[in-house]
Amino acid sequence: MKYKKLLWAIAIVIISLLFVLWFILGRGNSNALWEIVSQKCVPNQQSNGNPAPCLNVDLKDGYALLKDLRGPYHDLLIPSTKITGIESPVLLQNNTPSFFAAAWNYRGYIVKEIGKPVKNEYLSLSINSQYGRSQNQLHIHISCLRPEVYHTLHEQSTAISTHWQPLGVELQGHKYLAIKLSTTDLTQSDPFKTLYQYVHRQDDSMGNYGLAVVFTSSGDPILLANRLDILDANRGSAEEIQDITCALVKENN
Template sequence: MQRKKKVGYATAAIIVLLVLLGYLLFRDSSDALWKTVTEKCVPSQQQGSPAPCLAVNSHNQSALLKDRNGPHHDLLIPTEKITGIESPALQQHNIPAFFAAAWEARKHLSDEAGKTLPDDILVLAVNSRYSRTQEQLHIHISCLRPEAYQTLREQGSSLSTDWQPLGEELRGHRYLAKKLTSQDLTRDDPFKELYAYVQRQGDSIDNYGLALTVTPDGEKLLLANRGVRFGFNRGSTSELIDPQCSLAR
């Protein structure tokens, strides 16, 4: 009996240590983007070069970093600490327009491709609190997956400036969609647009992933994917991106 107790205590101790180790490793890796920007890109920019970032913009307080996943995939990252889509800072009136900055930065994808990429094949994406791997806000800048592009082309004419369910699923998930009333992402900040809707629903923005693309007619279109923290759909919108940019071929 005594031996069984000792084995039980030892097993419990090992489990606790493994959980603690896992937490410490995750915490360290989840700060990777933040450390890259603040410990490398910003100091390097002060010396005249933003490396390893592509750019550091003090005006909109953001850095542009090439993502390791795919040749046509960049990240727009605030240079101030903003954890993610749920951060109250994103609802302040004087916050930089990060979606506007990310949309402006899409030009780098064309530079990489060696030709101008049409706006309607591009997408900006922010994952929900429960589907991201980094504890620093970052906006994915890439191309749409071909099947998502086709669905949005087919559904675009039925959408309005009010949030509504998309007629067909994207990547097996039911998205919400709305057209913006203007082309000005500083005035119509996507983070604030989604937050206002979520508040009316009595919901939490933590659960939502948010994306932006453009219709063939040039109208800016918001997409939101509501996830469930412990479900199969955890609110990813980066699931819509194709870093290989097949549509540009």
């Protein structure tokens, strides 16, 4: 029994060390997105009225839309001020724009790229945890849902309530929390603030969570959150539920 406990302890240490090494060494230039937006997109918009290399820059509300090089159907909503990520207390301030609402309003770019009608329920928004991301500038992924995730959520949608609770099944092999928002207006029910209410009650940290927004066939927004769990090989990357090839759209057209 003691031998098994020792092996388990050694395994935990090894997994933790591998995670730390990835976090420190495996992320490349963690300021790449911030450099593109702050040094290229925003100055070009200000000087020439051209958002390139971004798709769009909103100088008034303070964010940009950038097509991710990992595509073909994958855009990023990025603030034009320095905000590291989901753990930033700036996201909880009343004067901070609703970045999830802005990202959802930009979904038309993905639809245009696909070139055919796309149901809202096929689309999704996500942000990764502090430990599951490669960039230290907040960015919300805009893309389609994985087909298997879509079908699972469709089956589970009636069981999701207006209170945070564990989702009945795992997504991509990981446990998720789910909540149905009482309004479709993401400026009124801001996803970051909604998650914070749960995290605060748990005496936890926002940085430990990945967060996603999806919509049911009836138009109800659902938030999905997955917490960092090193032993479960879960870095809190909600992006894992998305499919940048949008196979779901192709299957249903």
